[in-house]
Amino acid sequence: MKSIFVRVGIYFLLALSVMTVMIATIFTRFSRQNVRKMYRAELKTLAKSVSDRVSEAVANDEGATPEFNSFLNSIINLGDMRDMDIWILSNSQAQEPLPQVYTNISNVSDLPDDDLDEDLKIIIHAAEGGKTRSYTGYDKVYEQNMMHLAMPIKSAKGMVMGTVVINGAIDNWNSTVSTYQRYLLISLIMALFVTILVAAFLSRQIARPIVQIKSVAGKMAAGDYEQQTYIKRKDELGQLADTIDILSERLVEADELRESVEQNRRDFFSNVSHELRTPITVIKGYAEILNDGYVEDVKKQKKYYERILRECGGMERLVSDLLIMSRMQNPEYEMEEEVFNLIALAQDALRGLRVLTKEERVEFSLIYNDENALVLGDYERIRQVFVILLQNALKYADPETIVRVRINVEEEDLLVEIEDEGIGIPREEWETIFEKFYRAKNHGEKEGSGIGLVVAKTIMERHHGKIWVESDEVKIVTFHLTFPRVKEREERNGQD
Numbered sequence: 001m002k003s004i005f006v007r008v009g010i011y012f013l014l015a016l017s018v019m020t021v022m023i024a025t026i027f028t029r030f031s032r033q034n035v036r037k038m039y040r041a042e043l044k045t046l047a048k049s050v051s052d053r054v055s056e057a058v059a060n061d062e063g064a065t066p067e068f069n070s071f072l073n074s075i076i077n078l079g080d081m082r083d084m085d086i087w088i089l090s091n092s093q094a095q096e097p098l099p100q101v102y103t104n105i106s107n108v109s110d111l112p113d114d115d116l117d118e119d120l121k122i123i124i125h126a127a128e129g130g131k132t133r134s135y136t137g138y139d140k141v142y143e144q145n146m147m148h149l150a151m152p153i154k155s156a157k158g159m160v161m162g163t164v165v166i167n168g169a170i171d172n173w174n175s176t177v178s179t180y181q182r183y184l185l186i187s188l189i190m191a192l193f194v195t196i197l198v199a200a201f202l203s204r205q206i207a208r209p210i211v212q213i214k215s216v217a218g219k220m221a222a223g224d225y226e227q228q229t230y231i232k233r234k235d236e237l238g239q240l241a242d243t244i245d246i247l248s249e250r251l252v253e254a255d256e257l258r259e260s261v262e263q264n265r266r267d268f269f270s271n272v273s274h275e276l277r278t279p280i281t282v283i284k285g286y287a288e289i290l291n292d293g294y295v296e297d298v299k300k301q302k303k304y305y306e307r308i309l310r311e312c313g314g315m316e317r318l319v320s321d322l323l324i325m326s327r328m329q330n331p332e333y334e335m336e337e338e339v340f341n342l343i344a345l346a347q348d349a350l351r352g353l354r355v356l357t358k359e360e361r362v363e364f365s366l367i368y369n370d371e372n373a374l375v376l377g378d379y380e381r382i383r384q385v386f387v388i389l390l391q392n393a394l395k396y397a398d399p400e401t402i403v404r405v406r407i408n409v410e411e412e413d414l415l416v417e418i419e420d421e422g423i424g425i426p427r428e429e430w431e432t433i434f435e436k437f438y439r440a441k442n443h444g445e446k447e448g449s450g451i452g453l454v455v456a457k458t459i460m461e462r463h464h465g466k467i468w469v470e471s472d473e474v475k476i477v478t479f480h481l482t483f484p485r486v487k488e489r490e491e492r493n494g495q496d
């Protein structure tokens with residue numbers, strides 16, 4: 001597996017090499033074309049001046065004069081100097097062929113080799129027809145690349161008399177191109193070297209955060225969620241790194257949550273087992289004593305039976321509380337829904353507990369500010385909330401006190417307060433008493449399992465309501481409930 005660093009580096013180099021080859025090819029092609037164009041222009045200018053000079057000499061009848069001969073010599077010299085052959089040919093087919101004295105080669109058949117290039121013959125022929133033509137190619141006579149140009153020599157009347165042919169060695173020019181190519185190659189190699197360094201640097205810049213992110217992600221996958229990439233960039237890699245950082249935080253949170261849920265589950269099971277084991281041990285003990293027949297005193301027997309029944313009642317309550325709690329906590333559990341009056345519900349709950357008030361020597365009072373205290377929900381479950389709170393109030397209230405129930409109908413909500421005067425609840429326990437199996441440090445030696453308030457809270461949450469407690473120094477404990485208010489029975493039913 002190639003590392004991202006090598007991969008990015010290779011891509012850089014590949015892109016660069018393609019670019020280099022393209023630049024070199026295009027440059028060579030253009031420069032070659034340009035050289036030919038320039039060389040052709042040069043040959044053409046030269047041919048033109050020779051052709052003009054010969055036409056002028058013919059017009060002035062300068063043939064065989066020393067001036068003209070020296071002109072012919074200078075052409076040869078020039079040709080030698082510039083690596084070219086300049087021929088002045090007579091066109092024997094013309095009406096007025098160029099007289100012999102003006103030529104430096106009489107005609108094509110006198111040329112160094114009869115075996116003239118076909119293309120050369122073609123351009124000479126074209127020039128005899130009055131056209132200037134050229135071509136470039138390998139010439140077997142000169143044994144090198146040549147540019148040939150043929151231009152007509154015209155008389156004063158404009159008739160073609162002969163032809164100027166220039167055979168120029170283009171290889172010198174080509175070698176100039178080769179020199180440029182060499183320079184180009186050297187500069188490209190140097191550029192390539194510098195670019196390799198730049199490519200290495202850039203690919204490192206790109207690869208480093210990716211490698212970093214990969215290592216962090218690897219650690220996270222192995223279960224070590226507390227990771228940070230420490231990458232601060234404003235591009236997509238930066239965003240990816242931020243996402244990984246956020247992912248890590250979320251995973252840590254989820255892990256902690258899972259751990260605490262797991263701990264809760266363990267605590268819950270151990271609490272339930274504990275809460276059930278105590279009464280079972282008591283029941284077993286008393287049942288064994290009774291079964292062995294050691295207790296003959298009927299009064300004592302009755303007392304034992306009563307204890308067994310009390311413990312069974314406690315267990316029954318606990319099990320049914322747990323059942324309700326688990327049902328309520330399941331979001332798929334559907335509650336009964338109806339609109340009812342909370343005042344009637346409170347009266348119902350108080351009636352059911354009246355017998356207990358005598359035992360505890362406590363009185364109930366119910367006051368409300370409006371008779372129209374409608375709520376929507378499960379009647380039985382909300383009654384259960386009232387029963388739990390009222391039972392607690394009776395249990396923890398001092399004798400000869402009053403447990404007060406107040407119902408206040410407000411604009412949006414219904415507020416309920418259930419107040420007793422007894423052992424009180426210190427500030428630091430106002431939240432914790434709503435936790436499973438929690439019993440306040442001072443629970444007045446009263447029996448209980450610490451599950452009632454959890455059930456009450458779960459039911460209230462399912463009804464979009466709230467429950468909380470407040471207690472003051474004088475040991476007055478007030479449980480507050482709020483319910484979303486239903487303003488009119490019809491309206492609500494209509495909506496449903």
Ligand code: ADP
Pocket residue numbers: 388392393396397420422423424425433438439440441442443447448449450451452453454477
């Ligand atoms: P239980 O009453 O069975 O112990 P609850 O969940 O109903 O369980 O209550 C949890 C704890 O909150 C109680 O153990 C008690 O310490 C405290 N508590 C509840 N209601 C009152 C109250 N009215 N006055 C004082 N303490 C209370």
